[in-house]
Amino acid sequence: xxxxxxxxxxxxxxxxxxxxxxxxxxxxxxxxxxxxxxxxxxxxxxxxxxxxxxxxxxxxxxxxxxxxxxxxxxxxxxxxxxxxxxxxxxxxxxxxxxxxxxxxxxxxxxxxxxxxxxxxxxxxxxxxxxxxxxxxxxxxxxxxxxxxxxxxxxxxxxxxxxxxxxxxxxxxxxxxxxxxxxxxxxxxxxxxxxxxxxxxxxxxxxxxxxxxxxxxxxxxxxxxxxxxxxxxxxxxxxxxxxxxxxxxxxxxxxxxxxxxxxxxxxxxxxxxxxxxxxxxxxxxxxxxxxxxxxxxxxxxxxxxxxxxxxxxxxxxxxxxxxxxxxxxxxxxxxxxxxxxxxxxxxxxxxxxxxxxxxxxxxxxxxxxxxxxxxxxxxxxxxxxxxxxxxx
Amino acid sequence: xxxxxxxxxxxxxxxxxxxxxxxxxxxxxxxxxxxxxxxxxxxxxxxxxxxxxxxxxxxxxxxxxxxxxxxxxxxxxxxxxxxxxxxxxxxxxxxxxxxxxxxxxxxxxxxxxxxxxxxxxxxxxxxxxxxxxxxxxxxxxxxxxxxxxxxxxxxxxxxxxxxxxxxxxxxxxxxxxxxxxxxxxxxxxxxxxxxxxxxxxxxxxxxxxxxxxxxxxxxxxxxxxxxxxxxxxxxxxxxxxxxxxxxxxxxxxxxxxxxxxxxxxxxxxxxxxxxxxxxxxxxxxxxxxxxxxxxxxxxxxxxxxxxxxxxxxxxxxxxxxxxxxxxxxxxxxxxxxxxxxxxxxxxxxxxxxxxxxxxxxxxxxxxxxxxxxxxxxxxxxxxxxxxxxxxxxxx
Numbered sequence: 155x156x157x158x159x160x161x162x163x164x165x166x167x168x169x170x171x172x173x174x175x176x177x178x179x180x181x182x183x184x185x186x187x188x189x190x191x192x193x194x195x196x197x198x199x200x201x202x203x204x205x206x207x208x209x210x211x212x213x214x215x216x217x218x219x220x221x222x223x224x225x226x227x228x229x230x231x232x233x234x235x236x237x238x239x240x241x242x243x244x245x246x247x248x249x250x251x252x253x254x255x256x257x258x259x260x261x262x263x264x265x266x267x268x269x270x271x272x273x274x275x276x277x278x279x280x281x282x283x284x285x286x287x288x289x290x291x292x293x294x295x296x297x298x299x300x301x302x303x304x305x306x307x308x309x310x311x312x313x314x315x316x317x318x319x320x321x322x323x324x325x326x327x328x329x330x331x332x333x334x335x336x337x338x339x340x341x342x343x344x345x346x347x348x349x350x351x352x353x354x355x356x357x358x359x360x361x362x363x364x365x366x367x368x369x370x371x372x373x374x375x376x377x378x379x380x381x382x383x384x385x386x387x388x389x390x391x392x393x394x395x396x397x398x399x400x401x402x403x404x405x406x407x408x409x410x411x412x413x414x415x416x417x418x419x420x421x422x423x424x425x426x427x428x429x430x431x432x433x434x435x436x437x438x439x440x441x442x443x444x445x446x447x448x449x450x451x452x453x454x455x456x457x458x459x460x461x462x463x464x465x466x467x468x469x470x471x472x473x474x475x476x477x478x479x480x481x482x483x484x485x486x487x488x489x490x491x492x493x494x495x496x497x498x499x500x501x502x503x504x505x506x507x508x509x510x511x512x513x514x515x516x517x518x519x520x521x522x523x524x525x526x527x528x529x530x531x532x533x534x535x536x537x538x539x540x541x542x543x544x545x
Numbered sequence: 546x547x548x549x550x551x552x553x554x555x556x557x558x559x560x561x562x563x564x565x566x567x568x569x570x571x572x573x574x575x576x577x578x579x580x581x582x583x584x585x586x587x588x589x590x591x592x593x594x595x596x597x598x599x600x601x602x603x604x605x606x607x608x609x610x611x612x613x614x615x616x617x618x619x620x621x622x623x624x625x626x627x628x629x630x631x632x633x634x635x636x637x638x639x640x641x642x643x644x645x646x647x648x649x650x651x652x653x654x655x656x657x658x659x660x661x662x663x664x665x666x667x668x669x670x671x672x673x674x675x676x677x678x679x680x681x682x683x684x685x686x687x688x689x690x691x692x693x694x695x696x697x698x699x700x701x702x703x704x705x706x707x708x709x710x711x712x713x714x715x716x717x718x719x720x721x722x723x724x725x726x727x728x729x730x731x732x733x734x735x736x737x738x739x740x741x742x743x744x745x746x747x748x749x750x751x752x753x754x755x756x757x758x759x760x761x762x763x764x765x766x767x768x769x770x771x772x773x774x775x776x777x778x779x780x781x782x783x784x785x786x787x788x789x790x791x792x793x794x795x796x797x798x799x800x801x802x803x804x805x806x807x808x809x810x811x812x813x814x815x816x817x818x819x820x821x822x823x824x825x826x827x828x829x830x831x832x833x834x835x836x837x838x839x840x841x842x843x844x845x846x847x848x849x850x851x852x853x854x855x856x857x858x859x860x861x862x863x864x865x866x867x868x869x870x871x872x873x874x875x876x877x878x879x880x881x882x883x884x885x886x887x888x889x890x891x892x893x894x895x896x897x898x899x900x901x902x903x904x905x906x907x908x909x910x911x912x913x914x915x916x917x918x919x920x921x922x923x924x925x926x927x928x929x930x931x932x933x934x935x936x937x938x939x940x
Contacts, residue, residue: 369783379756407691
């Protein structure tokens with residue numbers, strides 16, 4: 155209670171126009187996945203100006219993560235605000251230039267406006283308020299801009315290899331509003347991508363009995379996927395599967411029994427199910443089918459671990475209070491199926507994560523937008539979370 | 546007398562022609578040069594030839610020997626094309642290589658040896674001055690290894706009215722490859738499955754076309770096959786299956802397609818086969834919409850009577866030359882007879898050299914690497930051709 159006035163000092167330093175300006179500037183910097191470099195340099199320069207200690211980490215040639223930190227007065231916890239710099243590619247159908255911020259009423263349109271340059275803009279707003287206000291805190295406040303979230307999560311994985319891989323909590327600025335139906339996740343499913351190779355035996359197609367049809371046996375595997383054994387989790391229910399791809403048969407027309415076939419199946423995992431379990435489960439299913447083909451069950455990236463957090467986690471309690479203050483309502487929680495960098499940061503790294511960001515529209519679709527009136531409240535929630543967690 | 550013609554059979558000529566033809570690349574779609582060669586050879590033997598341009602650069606070639614008296618018409622027929630070169634040839638597929646009795650080369654057995662024997666027969670008849678009744682003709686057609694367009698084109702000419710055809714394909718009419726008294730038909734199902742896209746993490750919001758297509762493929766044994774007294778049942782073979790993302794993306798596939806080859810017995814048609822697949826699909830109660838079509842090539846089944854005149858001419862000739870009875874069968878391998886007999890209703894005899902032994906590592910068989918023909922068959926085939934022509938036409 156005594157700290158309330160100090161928080162007011164921090165909150166006074168929030169600048170909503172600054173947030174919108176930064177968001178517009180970032181939308182105008184194309185950063186489609188694999189092309190994050192320019193945005194990384196922009197963020198480094200901005201954070202340098204704000205007085206943070208910055209560095210770049212070359213995750214892949216020409217694709218750096220960017221980090222920034224501000225050390226507090228005394229020893230304390232380390233809190234990191236993390237955001238992915240990459241956007242999905244441009245899809246067909248944009249009515250405006252995806253790389254031009256276009257305001258229509260409360261909506262600001264642009265590729266990455268909600269996913270997730272809006273969240274990064276609010277983060278910059280909060281970081282600027284912290285630096286400007288000289289607010290006394292303990293521990294360390296940091297930022298991480300990571301690459302590749304929309305593809306294979308290599309940015310988050312690289313972050314775990316740095317000092318930022320040992321922070322005490324992370325806030326992800328993904329467009330999660332903690333409203334009903336869009337609860338902030340206390341856990342997320344993991345995911346494995348089965349890559350299954352079926353090897354049969356070629357023969358003339360007029361004499362199919364002389365061969366082993368790898369395509370037909372692949373069909374049998376797919377038709378029997380409902381026999382996978384899904385573990386039940388009290389919070390998540392159970393995982394699921396979806397066949398994503400099949401390819402097998404002639405390249406140039408020829409009546410030949412196909413000797414090979416390949417299928418890919420996505421599987422969401424609940425806590426308690428590992429990739430190893432999933433592979434064994436598929437092998438068991440296939441064995442039971444008594445196929446004539448030889449079948450190899452492999453997996454291919456990306457692979458993500460599931461996680462579950464307790465509501466009693468410090469960062470969750472801090473978030474809960476900050477959200478109520480900023481939004482005047484209690485936040486909703488959930489157990490989600492949507493993979494984010496938290497699968498790496500929490501699932502692999504064991505660092506608790508909170509997802510909070512401005513309200514989205516058309517994520518991954520044409521004419522993506524963010525609701526501008528969310529930016530101030532999200533920025534406020536970020537400030538309160540950081541101030542409370544690092545007090 | 547026919548014996549005069551038989552005496553004039555020039556086995557060295559056969560080998561020479563075969564070697565020359567192997568050297569001419571006539572992989573399917575590139576038959577032009579070999580067609581020119583055969584045209585020139587037939588003209589050199591004193592026959593008037595006709596050319597039918599089936600497709601640009603791809604002609605059928607025909608020639609006739611008109612006999613003195615009116616009578617039946619018999620056509621000796623072969624396909625100009627070979628299959629493409631497959632991987633693994635130890636020698637140049639277009640250079641004839643002799644190893645013992647084996648003559649190795651692409652198309653040596655399937656089916657340039659047959660053509661060589663046809664030319665030998667014509668030469669022997671011309672050289673001997675032996676006159677056949679009716680008309681003896683030769684037809685060299687394109688495209689047998691692909692869509693059978695050459696045979697179809699021949700049915701548009703006056704050769705559609707011949708009384709029988711001898712196909713010089715490698716059918717030695719023994720246990721290894723019996724003489725077909727009928728051949729199955731064939732269709733190629735093309736099944737397209739339309740589902741509904743959704744995020745792959747929420748598959749329940751979509752309809753997975755790949756999974757639904759797989760259910761059809763997994764249940765193809767529900768197809769109903771007519772049990773024919775001679776053929777018994779046809780069969781099916783899935784040839785191809787594709788569906789899903791082009792660029793990685795976790796999306797429920799909205800469409801998938803697969804192709805299934807189906808051999809048909811007499812009594813089954815393309816229409817009954819399509820209806821059969823539609824019935825199977827309906828019974829699966831899939832959420833996807835499914836389109837069942839067919840794509841070319843498509844062939845009709847046929848059967849012939851065991852006492853068909855061409856068989857009655859052939860059987861004693863085979864016994865005489867080969868010293869044993871021929872073996873007959875109801876066969877599962879598509880040839881141009883599916884067009885000539887199946888569509889054209891012309892009785893067909895398949896007669897030619899035996900196929901090479903198919904070694905799992907080295908190939909040797911037809912359509913395989915290192916294809917070869919056993920040259921000791923050629924003299925026997927040439928003699929049978931001459932005698933069958935005589936038996937059929939001069940009766």
